[in-house]
Amino acid sequence: MRLILFGPPGVGKGTQAKILSGKLKIPQISTGDLLREAVAQNTELGVQAKSIIDAGQLVSDNIMIGIIRDVLKSEKCKTGFILDGFPRTIPQAEGLSLLLAQLGLKIDYVISLEVDESEIIRRLGNRLSCNRCGKIHNIEPDKTAYLSICSVCGGELLYRDDDKPETVLKRLQIYVQSTAPVKEFYRKTGLLKTVNAQGSIEEVTRDIFASMNHK
Ligand code: AMP
Helix, strand or coil: CEEEEECCCCCCHHHHHHHHHHHHCCCEEEHHHHHHHHHHCCCHHHHHHHHHHHCCCCCCHHHHHHHHHHHHHCHHHCCCEEEECCCCCHHHHHHHHHHHHHHCCCCCEEEEEECCHHHHHHHHHCEEEECCCCCEEECCHHHHHHCCECCCCCCEEECCHHHCHHHHHHHHHHHHHHHHHHHHHHHHHCCEEEEECCCCHHHHHHHHHHHHHCC
16 A cells, blocks of 8 residues: 655644554655654754754755655565655655656555644644654643653653744745645546544544545
8 A cells, every 4th residue: 555645734644644554554654754863863964954844944856856766665665655744845746756657656545634724733833742752742732841751652752843833834834835736736646535634533544544445
C-alpha cells in the first residue's frame, strides 16, 4: 500500500500516519521529521533547513525531491509507505510522479484530512512534542505546567519553534498559496479521498479506512 496523507499543518497528519503505519505495517515518511533530524544532527542539510523551518517557509523543491528519491529507493519502502508532509507544492507532486514512474510504482490513495482554520490554530497552539520519541501530545493551555514529561518514553515535552503564533499564520498562508493546489492535482488523477478530521483521533482513523474501502 502506498499512501499520501495530505492537509494543512496541525490537521493530524503525523498522528494518523503513525497509527496507519502500525496497522498497515508500512513506514511513515515524514519530511518534517527527516528535516528536524537533520537539524538535530547539524548536517549540511540541517544547517540550511533550520532558518527556513523556523520562519515557517518551505525548503526548496529540489532538496525535498532529492530526499524523497533516496528514501523511496531504500529497502524500508519496499513493501509500501505513507508520505506525510510531501508533496507540498505542484513541482514536488510532479517530481514525485516522475520518480514513481521511474521506479515502476503507483500511489493507491491520496487522503486529504480537512478541518476548519480556527481548529488548526487551536490545535497548533495546544501541541507539545517529545524531544526523544517525537510523540505529539495535545494539551489545554492552562494545563501546560503539569505536562512536561512524555507518557510514552519519559522524554521532555517541548513546543516546536515553528508553532509560535506568528509562524503558524505564515505556515497557513503558505499552505493556501503553495500546498492547497496539490489537492486539485490529485483530484484530477482520481486518487483523492477527502476525510473530515474534526472528530476524535479514533473517528478519523476509522473514516480514513472507510474512505479507502469505498472506491
Ligand atoms: P511538518 O512537520 O510537516 O509541519 O514540517 C515542518 C517544516 O518542515 C515545514 O514548515 C517546512 O519548513 C519543512 N518541510 C517539511 N516538509 C516539506 C516539504 N515537502 N517541502 C518543503 N518544506 C517542507
